[in-house]
Amino acid sequence: MKSSLNILDVVATKKAFPKHHLLDGQVGTVIEILADGFVEVEFHLKKKDDPTLIPLHEKELIKLHFELKQA
Template structure:
């Protein structure tokens, strides 16, 4: 994953009131495999910024990837 990738949570983060499937953007790399993810509403207003391990994230893709089967 790289900065500004759009991602979805693969697990709930109940202490932050975030659910599996919520979509955010990687805005900073905090440590190896830990990212700061910004979650925003449809109007672009940020409602959460959270440090999330890469193991709890899934990259989302908006177009086909050359290696996809």
């Protein structure tokens, strides 16, 4: 299954993941495409901490867009 996300896409979580200290809407960056619709996302939860890497299914994420697309 080909992922609808690409490496370096900016994404946000659709729900909270308390186990990983993620809120719903937490913003991260896709750093690797894994198997079966999963991607590894890098989150910066605190300014001074190292990034947190978490594998999530692409259905749990929404891709963020920074430019308007022409219809």
